Amino acid sequence: xxxxxxxxxxxxxADALNSVGSSGALRASMALSxxxxxxxxVGFPDSRMVKISEVAELLGGEExxxxxIYVGVNGELGGGVLIxxxxxxxxxxxxxxxxxxxxxxxxxxDMSALAEFGNLLSASFINAIADETSRVVHIDPPEIxxxxxxxxIDSVVARFNGTGERILxxxxxxxxxxxEEVACDLLLFLEPQALKxxxx
Numbered sequence: 001x002x003x004x005x006x007x008x009x010x011x012x013x014a015d016a017l018n019s020v021g022s023s024g025a026l027r028a029s030m031a032l033s034x035x036x037x038x039x040x041x042v043g044f045p046d047s048r049m050v051k052i053s054e055v056a057e058l059l060g061g062e063e064x065x066x067x068x069i070y071v072g073v074n075g076e077l078g079g080g081v082l083i084x085x086x087x088x089x090x091x092x093x094x095x096x097x098x099x100x101x102x103x104x105x106x107x108x109x110d111m112s113a114l115a116e117f118g119n120l121l122s123a124s125f126i127n128a129i130a131d132e133t134s135r136v137v138h139i140d141p142p143e144i145x146x147x148x149x150x151x152x153i154d155s156v157v158a159r160f161n162g163t164g165e166r167i168l169x170x171x172x173x174x175x176x177x178x179x180e181e182v183a184c185d186l187l188l189f190l191e192p193q194a195l196k197x198x199x200x
């Protein structure tokens with residue numbers, strides 16, 4: 001495929017996944033509201049195809065400290081979702097989930113609330129895609145790591161034989177009640193052929 005054809009396909013992919021974003025956002029909003037016992041609203045306002053080599057810079061820089069919550073996906077749609085959250089946002093999210101101060105906690109402490117947050121957010125997004133394409137998927141338990149942005153991303157890239165040069169980057173914005181807003185980013189890892197099959 002030439003550059004123009006490739007660009008057109010990537011735009012088609014982003015448009016297609018943006019169209020199921022509203023369904024995923026509704027699922028995530030309901031699930032997180034049940035988890036917290038309060039009103040939570042989730043939006044996936046933007047999806048775009050980006051170069052894997054440029055993702056770390058787009059998310060704050062290669063050496064920026066982030067948390068990665070990785071959820072593997074298998075079944076008729078194989079791959080995974082990596083949620084990348086700046087550590088400042090991570091501790092805020094943890095505080096909002098458990099009713100704490102939002103201060104930094106040690107990784108040795110109970111991270112189950114954050115794991116469940118990542119699980120619900122990624123599963124809602126993936127299940128919306130699976131429903132739209134009539135695919136059966138299975139979600140693996142979430143894994144959390146805190147490191148510099150580039151190693152977090154590279155650790156997931158290394159799990160796959162090939163993901164192509166570009167990847168789908170989706171912004172997620174989560175509103176807790178009326179005045180608390182946090183943001184993170186979802187990276188959808190699929191082999192190039194799997195992404196093409198998903199669209200057809």
